[in-house]
Amino acid sequence: MEPTDTRTAILEVAARLYADLGYSAVSMRDVAKEIGVTPANLYHHFKGKEDLIRETLAHVFAQKTAPLADIFTRTAASSGQLEVFVDFFLRLLLEDRVFFRLLVRELLDGGGSRLRELAHSVLESPFSLVSSLADQQGSEDQRFLTTVSMIGIILGHVQLAALLPYLPGGRPDYGDPSILGQHISAVLRRAFHDAEKEK
Template identity: 45%
Template sequence: MNDNSSTRTLILSAAARLFAADGYDAVSMRDVAAEVSMTPANIYYHFKDKDALIRETLVHVLSAPAPSLETILATTQAPLEVIDAFIDSFVHTMFEDRIFSKLVLRELLDGDVDRLKYVAETVVNHPFSVVARAVADCGGGGDPVLMTVSIIGMIIGHFQMAAMICYAPGGTPEHADPRVVSRHISTLVRSALKAWGSAD
């Protein structure tokens, strides 16, 4: 990694921490510069404005799990195994990488259409297409796009409820264990896909 590349990575990592903690609107280029002990001019040398910085920060953080997921998918051909691998990877990333999960939630809540479109086209569309194709390959009459959205929604929902679940009636800390959550969601998805097939 050359100096220019390592400096950009340093800036992106610092920006990720700040954007995750405080949100896009609350973070300035000056804040990022202070976080990495640089002048604002140094930040602007690498990123033309804050919009460029948040976009590259999102790609930097949200694409981090991609290589490990791609490795899994490269050795997994059966559609159900592809779906299981995606669920397990995404669950563990959401639960174990706080910056990743906070940025996902912040971006969804902020709802900036241009940023969401950029992230979709740059990071999300490939794994989404892989999962939707695997869902379609399982057969049945359901909509593979909606099923893929439902899978992602379940994962995000379980993550959002994790801190509260042990206080719910019958809830235990185990219900917030990513291994348990991953198995649970995979079981639900497999059951739904089986029901689709039997409904034909």
């Protein structure tokens, strides 16, 4: 295995372990054992556990959000970038267990410095792309909060998906990405339309 292949393999294994077990439950030795390298080899690639966590998150989030720029380039704003984003993010959260769990885990357990670094080094670009969907006539504060609301609505629906069939009026198909995507897009379009009317 080439050094870069080893490094990537370590990041992939660490991502799975952190997603399934949490940061505190996974030691450097656990990662080394799972990947089949010595702890010394692991420390050759990463300074320590915090470095491995930070690099793992950057690897997963950068890799999974990278297609968004290409998707936005291929989709004209007038022909449904909002719907394309909602569908992309919903499917990513619903179908990629590691990405979803790491995102939620980081939101719950990530320290300020790690979250700040992740926001600046990896998430700034996709956040800016999504922000371009928000009202461009509004203030910078309004655009920022609208972007957060869009992401929050999608994330909230995914977090509640397992509970939906058991709530009054809930149905199992409410967790289907197509149904959820149509609903969320319609809600966001109405919100944008109402905001336009209020001006």
